[in-house]
Amino acid sequence: MKTPLFLYNSYSRTKEAFKPLDKKNVRMYVCGPTVYDRAHIGNARPVLVFDILFRLLRYLYKEHNVTYVRNITDIDDKINAKAIKRGVNIEKVTEATIELFHKDMDFLGALRPNHEPRATEYVSEMIDMISKLISLSFAYPTEDGHVFFEVATFSDYGRLSNKNLSELKEGVRIENENAKKNPLDFVLWKPSNLEEPGWESPWGRGRPGWHIECSAMAKDILGDQFDIHGGGIDLIFPHHENEIAQSTCSNNMKKFANFWLHNGFLKIEGEKMSKSLNNFLTVYDLIKRDFSGPAIRFNMLATHYRQPLDWKFERLVEAEKTLIKWNNKFEPKNQTVLPMQILNALLDDLNTPQSIYEMHQLFNNEKFDDLSNACRFFGFSSKDIKDGISIPPDISEKIDKLVEKRNNARLAKNFSLADEIREDLLRAGIIIKDSGQETTWESGQKLEIKKLKKL
């Protein structure tokens, strides 16, 4: 490859040329959702950011040479709380939430990862890993059924998040203070009471701490070492730091992930997204408000993935308009070949805003072939995602007749009838365009075939 892919590696805090460990087996792991509630747009950001990276890797290294793993955390105290509150077992909560997660992410046009392992399927692997860490003296069990990782045994602890142990001690929380050798030691296993879900282990009935699942699943599916580990920037500490510690120490001190990628946070209308401020937006909220999947993608990718992103509805409306403009020039027949300018933008640390700029250029220069290919790659084509949204021929004829009727009305200066037809079509998602003597029509983003049939 002539131009390498450059990615910002949080571990080195620099942009580095990406070189896979094995070109025939490029491996990426991304931290997925904890399934206790419907996905919010903050959850959607890493999904969409790493979806683009996944697509790019497949483009560069061929589809069958790339493996993308995104876990599902289905063991968690928030899940337990919800299950208890509803009087059901945790599977009821998690299964329903996973189904909705898939539905929402499919709507956004995100490709499914190759693997979506669940914590509940990996408890024995986690127990194995914890046992190994104990036998190697990186971890210690306590009398009350906890197992802790001893951070002082891992000299690189804090390297990813650029923290040092003595500073960290200052603000650490005091939970389990007595049982821990060091307040920073984190839990690998904890005992469950009878209400809580639990698994038998050498340390009694209990459940894993949440960091260990990623280490166990990544090892099982991707091996001790792999290329890219991603997630939201808030996961750097402690989650990813702890993953590095667990995995490195249980895998003969082999380096864990080569590249660490983190997407920035999301605000809504200038405020931090939080339930207490009541500005907590789910993907489903956007769907209900009739925004299209491509427009949500566009809005998410219009800001570079490492920058903070302020979610504003007016931007979403703008994205919708831009995509209608582009999609009306969509040429469906081409292969997905990325125009050079856009590929180059992506190769520079996934510069998606630059890519969008290039797409505007393609539009302005009437390079609709290239624009269509780019839209297909980015998932910006509504026609591509919702297969068969194109207008059936009988409907198309009907529209032609209505347009003709309207033009006759206009010639007869019956403008109220003409305007009525125009309004009816617009409500069904058809935009009428008069230019000179000619009248053409295009489909808008929200085409409603049912309404069209009734006209």
Place this chain on the structure above:
RNA sequence: GGCGACGUGGCGGAGUGGUUACGCAGCGGACUGCAAAUCCGUGGACACCGGUUCGAAUCCGGUCGUCGCCUCCA
């Protein structure tokens, strides 16, 4: 307190040493029965103060401001 990010025109948003990024909105015009869409044209920017340089929005130092992490979190 520690670590880090950021501050670009009305809004959004790249760029990071030497030509207008660009999009949306605005303004002017064309077209139209009126609109919409489209097309043409157009103004407007790099938080502040110093320094380096022939030249800085871009590098260095400082000031101010915003935000994040350090606790579950994408």
